[in-house]
Amino acid sequence: MRCSETIRAGSSCQSLDGGPGADPSGEERMLITEHLEQSVLVLTLEGRLDGSTAPAFKERIKTLVSAGQARLVVDLAKLQFLDSSGLGVLVSALRLAGQSNGDVKIAKLTLELKALFALTRLNKVFDIHESVESAVAAF
Amino acid sequence: MTPPPVTYDAAMEIRAQLRFMPVLVEFTRLFFESGLPCPVDKQLLYNFQLTVSEACTNVVRYGYPPEHSEFLRLELTASPKSAVIRIHDQGIPFDPNTAAEPDLDRPAGHGLGIFFLRRLMDSMEYCRVDGSNILTLTKLLA
Numbered sequence: 001m002r003c004s005e006t007i008r009a010g011s012s013c014q015s016l017d018g019g020p021g022a023d024p025s026g027e028e029r030m031l032i033t034e035h036l037e038q039s040v041l042v043l044t045l046e047g048r049l050d051g052s053t054a055p056a057f058k059e060r061i062k063t064l065v066s067a068g069q070a071r072l073v074v075d076l077a078k079l080q081f082l083d084s085s086g087l088g089v090l091v092s093a094l095r096l097a098g099q100s101n102g103d104v105k106i107a108k109l110t111l112e113l114k115a116l117f118a119l120t121r122l123n124k125v126f127d128i129h130e131s132v133e134s135a136v137a138a139f
Numbered sequence: 140m141t142p143p144p145v146t147y148d149a150a151m152e153i154r155a156q157l158r159f160m161p162v163l164v165e166f167t168r169l170f171f172e173s174g175l176p177c178p179v180d181k182q183l184l185y186n187f188q189l190t191v192s193e194a195c196t197n198v199v200r201y202g203y204p205p206e207h208s209e210f211l212r213l214e215l216t217a218s219p220k221s222a223v224i225r226i227h228d229q230g231i232p233f234d235p236n237t238a239a240e241p242d243l244d245r246p247a248g249h250g251l252g253i254f255f256l257r258r259l260m261d262s263m264e265y266c267r268v269d270g271s272n273i274l275t276l277t278k279l280l281a
Binding site for chain 1: 158160164181182185188189192199200243244246247248249250251252254255258
């Protein structure tokens with residue numbers, strides 16, 4: 001079964017840092033597209049996962065896990081930028097899912113992000129796959 | 140006579156708010172992509188962007204009280220020998236050299252920002268001058 005949903009974070013109508021006003025870039029800073037594959041939810045991230053968008057991603061994970069969806073794959077192939085705030089929220093997601101007997105698997109890291117995961121040893125913490133299909137099949 | 144080494148620089152001042160971090164990171168990418176006298180690989184370019192993001196996010200999060208953010212100034216310098224990232228702010232005095240190393244075997248989900256500054260750059264110097272924090276991060280290129 002496949003169904004999909006798109007969530008935008010940091011758009012001109014939504015402020016993530018608590019302050020009023022529009023995003024100066026005029027564009028969404030992060031886009032989450034979701035689809036279900038064999039009871040595993042695949043979240044495809046586009047744009048930036050940093051201090052300005054991490055809170056929205058964390059809230060989405062909380063909502064999903066609370067609703068009983070704790071088997072998650074995060075596809076990072078289209079993510080342009082990830083910093084320590086983004087890594088932190090992925091670790092939080094892993095913990096949240098784990099508390100509900102689920103898991104967060106990572107798919108399709110770019111070369112730059114592979115280096116980041118290796119430097120922080122998060123490549124030992126996350127189950128990382130070259131493809132979404134492989135990550136889904138690993139559940 | 141040997142000509143002096145070519146050095147390029149650029150600076151940006153912007154209000155210290157999380158929403159403006161993408162502007163600083165993109166400014167950094169564009170500058171080092173075109174400002175360095177030698178071709179720069181994608182990983183190094185990413186590391187410069189990450190360094191700016193981490194250092195400036197720290198200023199936003201811990202340097203100023205919420206709702207009272209002031210401006211921060213980002214200065215970038217590129218020469219054949221080094222790339223320098225310098226950040227000025229008027230926030231609470233803080234030397235990132237004094238921060239503890241994170242325990243990578245027990246990831247806490249936070250505390251990696253200064254770790255990146257230390258690992259990705261060759262030196263990190265902090266000073267407080269006339270009420271301003273000045274953080275200078277240098278990457279040697281030759």
